[in-house]
Amino acid sequence: MANPSPTTPPPPMSGATLVIASMALALATFMNVLDISIANVSIPALSGDLGVSFSQGTWVITSFAVANAIAVPLTGFLTQRFGAVRLFVTSVVLFVVASFLCGMSSSLGMLVFFRVMQGAVAGPMIPLSQSLLLSSYPKAKAGVALTIWAMTTLVAPVMGPILGGWITDNISWPWIFYINIPFGLLSAAVTWALYRNRETPTHKVPIDYVGLGLLIVWVGSLQILLDKGNELDWFNSAQIIALAITSAVAFCFFLVWELTDKHPVVDLSLFKGRNFWSGTLALSVGYGVFFGNVVLLPLWLQHDMGYTATLAGSVLAPVGLLALLLSPMVGKYLSRSDPRLFATVAFMVFGLIFWMRSQFTPQADFVTIMIPSLIQGIAMATFFVPLMTLIFSGLAHNRIAAASGLSNFVRIMAGGFGASIFTSAWINRTSTHHAVLAEHINFASLATQSTISGLDNTGMTSRQTLGFINNLINQQASTMAVDDLAWLSAVLFIVMIGLIWLIHPIKSDEKSEAAAGGH
Numbered sequence: 001m002a003n004p005s006p007t008t009p010p011p012p013m014s015g016a017t018l019v020i021a022s023m024a025l026a027l028a029t030f031m032n033v034l035d036i037s038i039a040n041v042s043i044p045a046l047s048g049d050l051g052v053s054f055s056q057g058t059w060v061i062t063s064f065a066v067a068n069a070i071a072v073p074l075t076g077f078l079t080q081r082f083g084a085v086r087l088f089v090t091s092v093v094l095f096v097v098a099s100f101l102c103g104m105s106s107s108l109g110m111l112v113f114f115r116v117m118q119g120a121v122a123g124p125m126i127p128l129s130q131s132l133l134l135s136s137y138p139k140a141k142a143g144v145a146l147t148i149w150a151m152t153t154l155v156a157p158v159m160g161p162i163l164g165g166w167i168t169d170n171i172s173w174p175w176i177f178y179i180n181i182p183f184g185l186l187s188a189a190v191t192w193a194l195y196r197n198r199e200t201p202t203h204k205v206p207i208d209y210v211g212l213g214l215l216i217v218w219v220g221s222l223q224i225l226l227d228k229g230n231e232l233d234w235f236n237s238a239q240i241i242a243l244a245i246t247s248a249v250a251f252c253f254f255l256v257w258e259l260t261d262k263h264p265v266v267d268l269s270l271f272k273g274r275n276f277w278s279g280t281l282a283l284s285v286g287y288g289v290f291f292g293n294v295v296l297l298p299l300w301l302q303h304d305m306g307y308t309a310t311l312a313g314s315v316l317a318p319v320g321l322l323a324l325l326l327s328p329m330v331g332k333y334l335s336r337s338d339p340r341l342f343a344t345v346a347f348m349v350f351g352l353i354f355w356m357r358s359q360f361t362p363q364a365d366f367v368t369i370m371i372p373s374l375i376q377g378i379a380m381a382t383f384f385v386p387l388m389t390l391i392f393s394g395l396a397h398n399r400i401a402a403a404s405g406l407s408n409f410v411r412i413m414a415g416g417f418g419a420s421i422f423t424s425a426w427i428n429r430t431s432t433h434h435a436v437l438a439e440h441i442n443f444a445s446l447a448t449q450s451t452i453s454g455l456d457n458t459g460m461t462s463r464q465t466l467g468f469i470n471n472l473i474n475q476q477a478s479t480m481a482v483d484d485l486a487w488l489s490a491v492l493f494i495v496m497i498g499l500i501w502l503i504h505p506i507k508s509d510e511k512s513e514a515a516a517g518g519h
Contacts, residue, residue, distance in 0.1 A: 010198040012138045017194060021136050024190035025129045026152040028092050031183050032125050033152075035099070035118070036064070037160025038176045040295055041313045042168045044302040049173065050108045054299050058423045059227050061295055063112045064119035065416030066223045070216055071123020072412065073266050073405040077207050078124060084200040088128040089192045094121035096184035103174035127404065132195060155320065161298070165313030211258050211265040218250035219413060226420035230427055266409065267402040270395075275503045279391035280407045282499040286347065286383065288414035289489045292422030293354070296485065299423070301369070304478040305362070315370050322377025330381050334389065342386035343500045349379035351493040357486035362475045393506035422485055429481035430474075437473050 013021055039046075039061055047057030078087050098118035105111035167175045225243040232240050258264040271277045294316070301307040301315060330342060353372035360369065391407050392400055460468065 013136045021194045024187050025133050028187040029129045029152045030156050033156035034160045038164035041161050041165045041298045041309045042173045045168045046173045052108045055423050059112050062416040062419050064115045067116040067119030069409050069412035071120045072408050075124040075127050080205045083202045085195045087124050089188050091121050091125045092184050092188040096181050099177040099180035103177035161313030161316040165310035168309040206263045208265040214250050214254035218247045221247035230424040266406050278499050278502040282496050283387045284410045284414040287411050288418030291415035292418035295419040296422045300482050304475045318374040319376045323380035326381035339386035339389045340500050342382040346379045346383040347493045347497045351490045354486045354490035358483045362479050390503050426481050429484050430478045433477035433480040
């Protein structure tokens with residue numbers, strides 16, 4: 001089969017070829033999304049093996065997220081320069097190589113470096129998997145293609161925590177990366193075999209190297225500041241001050257450059273539209289708060305509640321069940337309804353489940369902790385697609401790709417920032433609550449005397465008794481810190497409902513195109 005001409009798109013696939021092609025593309029998407037959620041429950045084991053704290057261990061997640069965010073806006077340029085098929089297959093192969101190197105890492109520095117590499121090469125994978133999938137189906141069945149793509153991204157968060165927990169408990173944490181190797185190679189091989197003659201036209205296009213460099217500097221400096229701030233005592237450290245100044249100066253130059261350059265790496269003029277800026281802000285802050293809690297919950301469960309990685313993963317896994325069931329219904333009725341109503345439901349449900357988590361105590365059982373995760377599936381089904389539909393409404397067709405890259409960049413970046421902020425806030429709030437609780441534990445207290453006497457009668461030494469009491473205080477303080485952050489999350493989601501209703505209502509004929517661009 002000859003390469004199609006630059007002006008003629010390749011014909012749709014059919015039969016077994018279409019099925020196999022869809023599975024190969026879905027496998028790459030699944031692998032990419034899985035790699036984010038699979039690492040969350042492995043942080044305690046990984047941190048212990050590498051001899052670092054939990055907060056340092058979360059760099060494994062945040063480094064991937066930020067590198068991935070920076071790479072996403074480059075997808076359009078790279079696709080035009082090298083072709084969608086070559087770029088996609090190359091990204092998958094490099095992702096496999098980076099996964100192998102992550103598993104081989106013997107120090108935190110090595111692992112973070114290779115996670116940055118992994119996140120950077122993964123940038124084009126998800127947008128290209130969707131565009132290649134859409135090109136494989138007739139236009140009349142574009143909805144089927146998008147449903148397959150969306151369902152894949154929902155299954156991965158269900159499997160990730162369970163699989164990551166089981167691997168961590170029964171094999172070892174490097175295998176959460178090694179597992180990508182066979183699936184990635186299979187996806188790359190099948191995709192190349194079926195799509196190499198369907199390559200997209202290529203031509204040389206200018207790239208905004210200055211804007212890209214400034215983007216890397218300000219985002220990278222800010223992420224390092226957030227990751228190391230707690231460890232270095234924030235602005236009492238000269239290093240943190242230097243990072244803050246570097247990030248601020250680079251950000252200011254970035255804004256000026258991107259608003260004046262002919263070929264900006266990100267089109268900031270999109271923020272002139274109310275629907276785009278308010279929708280992107282609601283989506284990004286919401287995702288940052290959600291992702292911060294996703295990282296925090298398994299840390300708390302394993303560090304203070306005695307959960308294994310497998311059990312912690314099982315608590316998180318139900319989040320995708322209702323999302324899988326409800327997503328097709330949301331897609332069906334979205335074109336007939338106001339997307340703002342769906343997004344409002346999502347934010348109200350998020351507010352509810354985080355309020356439920358703010359009521360946790362150290363005595364909370366498995367079912368009590370799992371129920372909010374199950375309910376959260378309703379929010380997941382009504383969160384992404386309606387908001388993306390609103391974000392892209394009213395934009396000209398030729399601006400959808402740029403808007404998709406920019407909104408996803410902001411969203412993924414917010415996720416990395418959220419993970420760092422929530423981890424640091426949890427550690428600080430735990431220390432604060434511990435100090436307050438410890439003030440009430442003294443030998444003048446009858447409750448303290450009674451507790452010490454009871455523990456002494458069990459045969460404990462004085463040192464063991466005091467250690468046991470201190471562990472109880474730690475557990476209570478940590479749980480109270482989790483409750484604080486959950487309560488704050490609930491308030492933020494309820495307040496952000498106002499952002500949704502700043503968005504102009506959209507016409508029914510705009511919804512299908514906006515939704516397609518949103519994916």
